[in-house]
Amino acid sequence: MLAVVGVGSQEELYAEIPETVRLRAPLDLPAGISESELFAELRRLAGANSPAGAMVSFLGAGAYDHYVPAVVDAITGRSEFATAYTPYQPERSQGVLQSIFEYQTAICELTGLPVANASMYDAGTALAEAVMIAVTQTGRKRVLVSRGVHPEYRQVLATETAGLALEIAEAACDDGVTAAALRAADTAAVVLQQPNFFGGLEDMATAARAAHDAGALFIAVVDPIALGILAPPGDYGADIAVGDGQALGNPLNFGGPYLGFMAVGEALVRRLPGRLVGETVDVEGRRGFVLTLQTREQHIRREKATSNICSNHALNALAALVYLSWLGKQGLPELGLLCARKADYLRARLLEIPGVAPYTAGPIVREFALRLPRPAAGIISALAERGYLAGVDAGRFYAGLDDVLVLAVTERRTRAEMDAFAGALADELATPGADRG
Amino acid sequence: MASTIYERSRPGRRAFSLPPCDVPERRLEELLPETLRRHAPARLPEVSEVQLVRHFTELSTLDYGVDTGPYPLGSCTMKYNPKINERVAALEGLRDLHPYQPESLAQGALELMYTLERWLAEIAGLAATTLQPAAGAHGELTGLLLMRAYHEARGRAPHKIVIPDTAHGTNPASVVMAGYEALSVRSDGRGGIDMDELAAALDGDVAGLMLTNPNTLGLFDEHIVAIAETVHAVGGLLYYDGANTNAVLGLSRPGDMGFDIVHFNTHKTFSTPHGGGGPGAGPIVVRDTLAAFLPVPVIVREADGRYRFDYDRPQSIGKVRTFYGNFAVLVRAYAYIRALGGEGLRTASEAAVLNANYVLAGIRDLFDVPYDRRCMHEFVVSAEPLKQYGVKALDLAKRLLDYGVHPPTTYFPLIVPEALMIEPTETESKDELDRVIAAIRAAVDDAARDPELLTTAPHTMPVGRLDEVGAARHPVLRQRFPEDGV
Numbered sequence: 072m073l074a075v076v077g078v079g080s081q082e083e084l085y086a087e088i089p090e091t092v093r094l095r096a097p098l099d100l101p102a103g104i105s106e107s108e109l110f111a112e113l114r115r116l117a118g119a120n121s122p123a124g125a126m127v128s129f130l131g132a133g134a135y136d137h138y139v140p141a142v143v144d145a146i147t148g149r150s151e152f153a154t155a156y157t158p159y160q161p162e163r164s165q166g167v168l169q170s171i172f173e174y175q176t177a178i179c180e181l182t183g184l185p186v187a188n189a190s191m192y193d194a195g196t197a198l199a200e201a202v203m204i205a206v207t208q209t210g211r212k213r214v215l216v217s218r219g220v221h222p223e224y225r226q227v228l229a230t231e232t233a234g235l236a237l238e239i240a241e242a243a244c245d246d247g248v249t250a251a252a253l254r255a256a257d258t259a260a261v262v263l264q265q266p267n268f269f270g271g272l273e274d275m276a277t278a279a280r281a282a283h284d285a286g287a288l289f290i291a292v293v294d295p296i297a298l299g300i301l302a303p304p305g306d307y308g309a310d311i312a313v314g315d316g317q318a319l320g321n322p323l324n325f326g327g328p329y330l331g332f333m334a335v336g337e338a339l340v341r342r343l344p345g346r347l348v349g350e351t352v353d354v355e356g357r358r359g360f361v362l363t364l365q366t367r368e369q370h371i372r373r374e375k376a377t378s379n380i381c382s383n384h385a386l387n388a389l390a391a392l393v394y395l396s397w398l399g400k401q402g403l404p405e406l407g408l409l410c411a412r413k414a415d416y417l418r419a420r421l422l423e424i425p426g427v428a429p430y431t432a433g434p435i436v437r438e439f440a441l442r443l444p445r446p447a448a449g450i451i452s453a454l455a456e457r458g459y460l461a462g463v464d465a466g467r468f469y470a471g472l473d474d475v476l477v478l479a480v481t482e483r484r485t486r487a488e489m490d491a492f493a494g495a496l497a498d499e500l501a502t503p504g505a506d507r508g
Numbered sequence: 509m510a511s512t513i514y515e516r517s518r519p520g521r522r523a524f525s526l527p528p529c530d531v532p533e534r535r536l537e538e539l540l541p542e543t544l545r546r547h548a549p550a551r552l553p554e555v556s557e558v559q560l561v562r563h564f565t566e567l568s569t570l571d572y573g574v575d576t577g578p579y580p581l582g583s584c585t586m587k588y589n590p591k592i593n594e595r596v597a598a599l600e601g602l603r604d605l606h607p608y609q610p611e612s613l614a615q616g617a618l619e620l621m622y623t624l625e626r627w628l629a630e631i632a633g634l635a636a637t638t639l640q641p642a643a644g645a646h647g648e649l650t651g652l653l654l655m656r657a658y659h660e661a662r663g664r665a666p667h668k669i670v671i672p673d674t675a676h677g678t679n680p681a682s683v684v685m686a687g688y689e690a691l692s693v694r695s696d697g698r699g700g701i702d703m704d705e706l707a708a709a710l711d712g713d714v715a716g717l718m719l720t721n722p723n724t725l726g727l728f729d730e731h732i733v734a735i736a737e738t739v740h741a742v743g744g745l746l747y748y749d750g751a752n753t754n755a756v757l758g759l760s761r762p763g764d765m766g767f768d769i770v771h772f773n774t775h776k777t778f779s780t781p782h783g784g785g786g787p788g789a790g791p792i793v794v795r796d797t798l799a800a801f802l803p804v805p806v807i808v809r810e811a812d813g814r815y816r817f818d819y820d821r822p823q824s825i826g827k828v829r830t831f832y833g834n835f836a837v838l839v840r841a842y843a844y845i846r847a848l849g850g851e852g853l854r855t856a857s858e859a860a861v862l863n864a865n866y867v868l869a870g871i872r873d874l875f876d877v878p879y880d881r882r883c884m885h886e887f888v889v890s891a892e893p894l895k896q897y898g899v900k901a902l903d904l905a906k907r908l909l910d911y912g913v914h915p916p917t918t919y920f921p922l923i924v925p926e927a928l929m930i931e932p933t934e935t936e937s938k939d940e941l942d943r944v945i946a947a948i949r950a951a952v953d954d955a956a957r958d959p960e961l962l963t964t965a966p967h968t969m970p971v972g973r974l975d976e977v978g979a980a981r982h983p984v985l986r987q988r989f990p991e992d993g994v
Contacts, residue, residue: 073862075866076862076866076868076869077869078865083882084861084862084882085759085760085861087727087728087730087882089730089732089733091733092732092733092760092764093759093760094760094761094764097850098631098757098758098850100630100631100845100849100850100853101849102851103849103852106847109592109596109843109846110596112846113842114596114599115616116601116602116616116619116620117596117601117616118601118616119601119616119619120601120602120605120613120614120615121609121613122600122602122603122605123604123605123606124600124604126609128606130606130608130609132608133607133830134606134607134608134831136604136606140524142523142557144598146564146568148594149564149568150573150574150576151569151570151573151575152571152573152783152784153573153589154573154575154576154781154782155571155572155574155782155783155784156581156584156782157782157784157785158785159581160572160909160914161971162906162969162970162973162974163572163966163969164570164572164784165570165571165970165971166566166568166570166571167567167571167784169509169510169567169570170564170567172512172986172987173513173514173987175985176514176986177552180550185985185986186985186986187986190786192643192646192786192787192829193830193831195827196642196828196829196830223831224830226826226827227828230653230803230826231649231653231685231828233656233686234653234656234685234687234688235685235687272544276543298550299546299549300546301540301544301545301546302543302544302545303546306546315830322603322604323604323605323607324605325602325614325831325836326832326833326835327642327787327829327832327836328789328835328836328837329830330787340983347983349980349983349985350984350985351974351975351979351984352974352978353973353974353975354972357509357971358509359509359971359974360974361976363979363980363983363985364980364983365980368677369645369680369681370677370678371677372677373677373681373690374681374683374684374690375684376677376680376681378681378685379645379646379649379681379682379684379685380643380645380646381643381645381676381677382643382645382787382788383785383786384785384786384787385784386783387783387786387787389564389783389784392513393560393564396523396552396553396555396563397523397557397560398552399517399523399524399552399553399554400551401524401549401554402522402523402526402552403549403550404546405524405526406524406526408536408539409526409529411536411540412529412531412532412533412539413529415531415534415539416531416532434541434544436539451610455610460609482526485527486530487530
């Protein structure tokens, strides 16, 4: 091959790299290993963790331990999907294009909004992009975000928009739901999460009206499983809905990759970031699918693009679509109701324990927060030793909420597990444990 | 064409099974007030499990992946994705970890991330890594936010970022998202940055420069040392768009070239699957002067060998995504680097460069070669000579589909008319390269003999050429259900 290329050595191929920037020492990395050694090493690393299956988990807060059916792995594992690039050649990519079209449809159906993009990185980045849409659309620089929105989503919003000189104001969320009086004047967007970080259910319709009265857009951060039983954003007039699709057939994976979803009203279609698939016909009139409205995108518009995003989380979106197709029209509400019943049961059981009080007092669907008589961090550590992932310590995000524990209940938790967990928590709280707090 | 999953739906069919309700069966009406409830179910498909599997299996057969055949899509580094990486990423002890489980129960995951950070720093020739960005473009935004924080900490507020005209479109788009203004500089006659233009563009208002090296023409910028010096001289920083790192692993490090911030596309350089458009991962590595600004949390290793997340970083820019990064993608990147080792990575880059030069030698007589230099891992030729037959680069690409080869990137970079950008990668053997060369030669032969074969191509795909203009003019972006009317 060297002869065909017309060089005498491999070294000659690098003749154009200046000598001063050539690396003359080997990289300081471990030497390569065989596949069996590699498997052993990764098994060792995996073995140093305690996966959800080895514990009884009540962890949620943006990542949920729902069962992932086998069909999801079977489909997303097909290498035609997994090892393809972005579908730039539509005639040879109809499978992924059609699946994205079907995914967009599913997100429209879930959210009750007419247009959804092909997916984004996660809920936090989707929220940041939604706010950027609102800022462009309204020409305003102020944003009002409830403190009930996941603290990490808010942190991502603040970081990603750091160069845009926005004023991000917070609406109080002191008793598990956002304060009713929203100061929406002069804002580009009002943002609430349903259910919120504490599992509380917000009055989204009233918040949407307050936003619209002030000429602001209303952005709803929503949970796709809860949308099986909760009113969709389209019903209460949201202009943009975003959320995390992890719960739809995507494993926990220590935080990623998940998928952010985004749906908007017709008025905002041309401001959408990211990929969008549309239906069309070929030269013979046969139906086909293409990437469309690409004049919004960075590879065409460069600095005038709606966003820098040049990928989606296609394989995660495919998992979400397969999962939603597995559940179907009946299964999603059934799952939503099952989680709501179990969460309701567990909350009632835990509230029987002396010293435990509700933080989110109203209706819940999968997640809820409790006030404990001692700091949550110590309780979480103690219960981990008993095999429970008890929940998330709200104090890690909210000053003054060190005694608030946020718990999630998926369909995987049995009554027996919940009863045993209630017993373990009661036990722990009955033990003098101030030293642990 | 395949029916959609919604068209296959029939009322009452189901694939799902849920555990029985073992708690009191309170009615939805008791659990949720009327105003909060959903009143019409989402019209999700109702299909049996076998229908579901057949539907998506049918769709998969319409696609083309690296496992299907050669994929010389320039700038995308479509190398083979080793199967072992999928197996290890599926280990329960890595896959089923909740991001908020106690650190003591995730020591293996933290060790893996900590180690990968150090490996990436070594490969980049820089000091500190964040694994948080979800993709290359996301790494760019993160890097630009780091630049902003760096300048602010020095009491400066420059406004401009310099970008060569060969840059990926994500570069200028990221610049605007980060609140900067993009300043484009032209390339010179050898395809590198025009040094006079650069000198004219640089002043105290320049926050930094973004550069891909080798650039999108597949050419190594010979002036890189001087470029770095002049940018640093006005107080600017150098950002390395790592899209083309596959050319130089273990051969030349961005840090040694003078770059201050580097992103890697794990889905290009480190063999993680592209997934039809993602997920990828875009970790970035920075010089020690920028380490304090990296997103939180940072993983630290204690004296006793335990790992923990450190959120107490007062100068940090914050968080660019939820949780810690695309962990399962990073597991695959770890496995790839571990399997190859330093020498293996170097060998991979050498093969990538040799393969690109071999394909160029096999087809250069057919096209215009805009910059007659030694290419690195990819090259760009112009299909202008085909215009004599009334054939465009796009037509050639579509004809290649008929020959069973994925076409190259077309019409990029923008400075080369009728561009064909070809990147064979190191994982194609000589046989496959010869197949790619033969397919391109055959398609060009067709152009001379029967141009209509190209202008009406493809002929063997499930659909012919699609009406993209119509799709944009009258967007149909979701399933139309019969009850919606038209």
